[in-house]
Amino acid sequence: MYICALCNGFSQLKPTCRVCGHELEDMGKVSDYFDDYSAYMEIDQLKLENGLAHDFQQHQCTHLFYCVICHYEGLKSIQE
Ligand SMILES: [Zn+2]
Numbered sequence: 001m002y003i004c005a006l007c008n009g010f011s012q013l014k015p016t017c018r019v020c021g022h023e024l025e026d027m028g029k030v031s032d033y034f035d036d037y038s039a040y041m042e043i044d045q046l047k048l049e050n051g052l053a054h055d056f057q058q059h060q061c062t063h064l065f066y067c068v069i070c071h072y073e074g075l076k077s078i079q080e
């Protein structure tokens with residue numbers, strides 16, 4: 001069983017927006033938002049853009065982070 005510290009509230013990650021520097025909100029697991037095949041293709045694209053393609057097959061929980069100021073969205077993989 002794999003446990004994501006963010007999903008379970010053990011820890012909080014507060015990355016900053018790379019566009020405006022504001023603190024990003026953790027929107028939760030990406031898989032909660034995208035659950036059909038075409039959406040996963042989109043995630044693959046995002047991962048590639050973020051250099052996270054290698055994480056896809058690993059036991060990691062990918063979270064969506066959102067900037068309320070400039071609406072930047074980013075993905076971050078959390079080691080489970
Ligand atoms: Zn998680």
Ligand SMILES: [Zn+2]
Pocket residue numbers: 017018019020021022067068069070071072
């Ligand atoms: Zn921002």
